[in-house]
Amino acid sequence: MRTLSRECGVTDADNPWLSRPVAPQPSAPAYTGAPTARPTGPSAPQRGVPAPDRAALLPTIDQRQDADLWWLGAHGGAGETSLAALIPGWPAAGHGWPRTPGAAPARVVVTARSSMSGLRAAQTSATQWAAGLVPHVQVLGLVLIADAPGRLPRPLREFAQVVAGGFARTWTLPWIEAWRLGEPPALTAAPREVRRLVDELSALLRPGADGTAN
Template sequence: MDRFDPPTAVLSLPATFEKAPPAVVRPAPPLASGAGVSWVGAHGGAGATTFAGALGGTDVGHAWPDVAQGDPGDMLLLARTHLAGLQAASKALDSLRTGRHPAGVRLVALVLVADAPGRLPTELWRRVRVLRAAVRTFSVPWIAQWRVGRPAPKAPRSVVELAALIPPRSGAPDRADTRAGAGAPDRLDHPAPSIRPVPKDGP
């Protein structure tokens, strides 16, 4: 499966998003109880590895989950809150909304991760509001301890809420094992959200 090119992904939607085969649009089936979620970075450095390590789930990096190879189809899309990150998130959401993604992939939520401490500039905050209006969104504040690889003394509420979406995977194989045929994870026990169009004057 092709991976994204991090150096160019920050400025535009990566080729894997753009060239993915269109999915057949069907009503979402009921989700079975079980574990498994893929962390997908809308751009390089979005935090997929950090969040998968902290909260569990599968880090698929900067690519769509490969359901055929055992990646969980339910995905959490990550993006930083700088301009390029918000633009990448907008383009990825548009690909999901219009069916330009592999079959079996379903968005759980968008996760916007602060790229710096403090408040966002007005221009970026407006873009965040547009994305929040389009899809379920979690905003994770700047966590200084994570920058140096240490756990935060108290997890922000948004991180606690994200953790609640990811059931524990008791005895579940890691990604390498699932790719070898040890079994694919089930879906999460919540409905798939709808994605409203992002206005053209948005991100």
């Protein structure tokens, strides 16, 4: 985690990162009793985190509706559309921070591929949020989706750990060949890691749930 501190140019004391229409449908699956995913990283913007280069920033997009949760792809091909197809009430944000008409911050889960470029994009989005540049969102965590079958090479595993330190929670999803071949994503047919992700997010969205979404 010291690597992230050096890249951001902040001291250890300042940087706690160290360690589309459809018929009306339920906005989220029924809670199945999954435990709430507790934060393992920062749950709020942090003092002393410098903003990334302006050219790297994700834009803010005004949305016409509220949603229980938004998937925000940190880069093209990050999986936000596939994940949004699983739950009608959890839409894709279109690669931009959602600004909704409601008074409460939009709850966001950032998605990225586990390639080096995907991880860097996720890190930049975390830094943009942590620097306080998008106060209209509440970041619940990061979903890293495998960019290829098999085990990640060591440099990617190590950098993924660094990037995960900038998010309250991180979920890891495997390579899903069916999605690559264009099969419509379906929760009932998804790998257990995807179903667990949805269960844990559903738990986080319950009123009064332990964590940052209340």
